[in-house]
Amino acid sequence: MYRIGIDLGGTKIALVAMDASGTEVFRKQTPTPFTYGETLAIIVELVNETEAFLGQQASVGIGIPGILSPITQRVKNANATWLNGHPMDSDLAKLLQRPVRIANDANCFAVSEAVDGAGAGKHLVFGVILGTGCGAGVAIAQQVHQGGNGIGGEWGHNPLPWMRADEFNTTDCFCGNRDCIETFVSGTGFLRDYHQAGGDAASVPELMQLMSEGDPFATAAFARFIDRLARALAHVINTLDPDVLVLGGGLSNIDTIYQRLPLLLPQYVLGRECATPVVKNRHGAASGMRGAAWLWGPDGLY
Numbered sequence: 001m002y003r004i005g006i007d008l009g010g011t012k013i014a015l016v017a018m019d020a021s022g023t024e025v026f027r028k029q030t031p032t033p034f035t036y037g038e039t040l041a042i043i044v045e046l047v048n049e050t051e052a053f054l055g056q057q058a059s060v061g062i063g064i065p066g067i068l069s070p071i072t073q074r075v076k077n078a079n080a081t082w083l084n085g086h087p088m089d090s091d092l093a094k095l096l097q098r099p100v101r102i103a104n105d106a107n108c109f110a111v112s113e114a115v116d117g118a119g120a121g122k123h124l125v126f127g128v129i130l131g132t133g134c135g136a137g138v139a140i141a142q143q144v145h146q147g148g149n150g151i152g153g154e155w156g157h158n159p160l161p162w163m164r165a166d167e168f169n170t171t172d173c174f175c176g177n178r179d180c181i182e183t184f185v186s187g188t189g190f191l192r193d194y195h196q197a198g199g200d201a202a203s204v205p206e207l208m209q210l211m212s213e214g215d216p217f218a219t220a221a222f223a224r225f226i227d228r229l230a231r232a233l234a235h236v237i238n239t240l241d242p243d244v245l246v247l248g249g250g251l252s253n254i255d256t257i258y259q260r261l262p263l264l265l266p267q268y269v270l271g272r273e274c275a276t277p278v279v280k281n282r283h284g285a286a287s288g289m290r291g292a293a294w295l296w297g298p299d300g301l302y
């Protein structure tokens with residue numbers, strides 16, 4: 001049986017069709033329209049086109065930049081705001097005449113890496129996306145852990161742990177709180193902190209280049225960033241003790257993270273020792289749609 005996975009983003013919709021082994025047999029990408037009705041229509045059109053290619057019906061899973069509230073059964077917290085308030089899974093189920101599974105895109109990332117990615121073979125995978133913003137997802141036995149409120153993995157909106165005096169009241173977060181982890185360890189937060197300290201690189205790759213040349217502002221900013229990331233992830237380890245931490249998003253390409261984080265984590269994890277592997281994702285940007293496809297299970301059992 002084939003699985004169709006759709007990564008519905010704010011700017012583009014990416015689709016993959018995979019066979020039972022995870023081999024990709026079809027891909028398609030299209031811009032995201034800005035109304036709910038058009039978004040549904042394009043998804044139906046994409047699924048029809050894919051199934052015409054496959055010659056058979058497939059399961060459909062969708063990753064969205066928000067959550068489907070288990071309380072109201074409607075989309076909320078989506079930055080593609082035109083999805084909010086709609087019962088997207090039941091609307092699509094009617095249009096496609098089959099059940100459709102929908103999950104948060106960071107949870108899809110965790111599932112993708114848990115099934116056949118960098119977390120393959122691990123029971124509890126905590127996936128962290130460090131990009132413009134910061135997201136996370138939890139996969140347990142290769143399935144999404146969504147939680148009763150639908151917010152499993154929303155670790156980025158806890159306050160930064162063990163804040164220093166100069167970290168209090170630093171930044172307002174879009175969620176309505178202050179000093180959220182996201183405001184420190186996202187690419188945006190990393191750059192903001194560096195600029196406030198006097199650095200002038202325009203992007204994270206430029207900052208990292210300066211650091212490799214010995215620039216003191218870049219070096220100090222990265223030291224603050226990696227220490228904050230260690231504190232934030234130590235909270236995850238103290239709470240869930242995942243079998244692996246898989247990093248995704250643009251910042252996951254900073255190789256020195258994988259050398260420095262394991263040295264810092266034991267300073268913050270209870271008991272002062274930490275064996276949790278911290279690894280880079282395997283599937284990169286494809287993890288969102290691959291994880292959405294795997295919402296129907298790697299072995300067809302769920």
Ligand SMILES: [Zn+2]
Pocket residue numbers: 156157158173174175176177180182
């Ligand atoms: Zn927040």
